[in-house]
Amino acid sequence: MRRRTVLSAAGAALAMLALGGAASAQEAMRIGLILPMTGPFASTGRQIEAAVKLYMQQNGDTVAGKKVQLIVKDDTGVADVTKRLAQELIVNDKVGVIAGFGLTPLALAPAPLATQAKVPAVVMAAATATITEASPYIVRTSFTLPQATVPLAEWASANGIKKVVTLVSDYGPGIDAEKAFSGAFSAKGGQVESLRVPLANPDFSPFLQKVADAKPDALFVFVPSGVGAQFMKQFVERGLDKSGIKLIGPGDVTDDDILNGMGDVALGAITTQHYSTAHDSPENKAFVEAFKKANNGMRPNFMAVGGYDGMHLIYEGLKKTGGAGGEALITAMKGLSWTSPRGPVAIDPQTRDIVQNIYVRKVERVNGELYNVEFATIPNVKDPVKAAKSN
Secondary structure (H helix, E strand, O other), X not given: OHHHHHHHHHHHHHHHHHHHOOOOOOOOEEEEEEEOOOOOOHHHHHHHHHHHHHHHHHHOOEEOOEEEEEEEEEOOOOHHHHHHHHHHHHHOOOOOEEEEOOOHHHHHOOHHHHHHHOOOEEEOOOOOHHHHHHOOOEEEOOOOHHHHHHHHHXXXXXXXXXXXXXXXXXXXXXXXXXXXXXXXXXXXOOEEEEEEEOOOOOOOHHHHHHHHHHOOOEEEEEOOOOOHHHHHHHHHHOOHHHOOOEEEEEHHHHOOOOXXXXXXXXXXXXXXEOXXXXXXXXXXXXXXXXXXXXXXXXXXXXXXXXXXXXXXXXHHHHHHHOOOOHHHHHHHHOOOEEEEOOEEXXXXXXXXXXXXXXXXXXXXXXOOEEEEEEEEEEEEEOOHHHHHHHO
16 A cells, blocks of 8 residues: 555656656756666666766756756666666656666666656667657667667678577567567578577576587677677687687677677677777767776777767757757757767657668777777668558
8 A cells, every 4th residue: 555655646746747847947957867887787887877977078067058967876777776766866856857778678667757757768778679669758879679680681691691590688679689680681581590598697508509509600699788708708618619600790799898808709700780989980089089088998889879979969959949858858859960979870750769870890800909890881770670660
């Protein structure tokens, strides 16, 4: 009974915020940044927090006459914690925007709160295609797994790969990646066998043995950012690095943040992704230099660019609304476009997902360090899941 009373009170408070406008009641625009800062996905939180703070350092903490205040909360990678923190930030701290969200369950948990309070939620990391459909107040500056994966299936088919085993983490983005790759590769005449591993504390060894027994042309792998080093270690222990099986996947497995730590086993891995530290543009060179300088030499990865662009989206949206939040701010964000460190990007006004280039990359050693070196570009890619629904 007490739990029901507490939830009812919170719901009433959210409804009052919706009527009054959470941001308009404040002198400052408060942004609640909810990230996994501890636990197995802490690298995601560390990268995004660093990029968000860099953006504010470079662009000031006042937008459209309003002071921007950042409130960072650690959800430890647990969805129930994310939801509780979002509720506290909206009701108690009266934030005008909630942002971050390192994994899909963490992005979905506060979606009903964002809808009820009419508070924009900027997803800077999570990548399951359907996330933006959970609330009309969600907008995304990261990517979707199908957006990165379908181009890889087409590249594999065009480059002589006929048989693939897919090995993915068993949760939303992994299943998204598996379905997107298998569908596109099979449509080109390829043969696919699928394996799924637990998301929490995965032991890849028995699954990699199945891969070795199947003898495919390539192993397609998706694991969350930060888990790639663990996968690579077991990949080598099973001898697959010397088996002739090509390693392919979306870029999470060769995350720029941990790539140097993997060592030479990662050389030659082919991935598709929306960002590489090695992306050759003046905007990215300036971003990488500033990020490293501000963070004791830490190399930015695709999570960092999602956070950096997320703050740009909030700032530019506030400029359009004169500092107003709520419905006006989410409307202002739709259709915005700019040149990011990753290249040209835009927010699809229909889906609120980011539209961006996808790059085909190969791990190479450059000046003594490992990088994902881009060698082909597929321009202006929309999330293919929602694009298919609209056809």
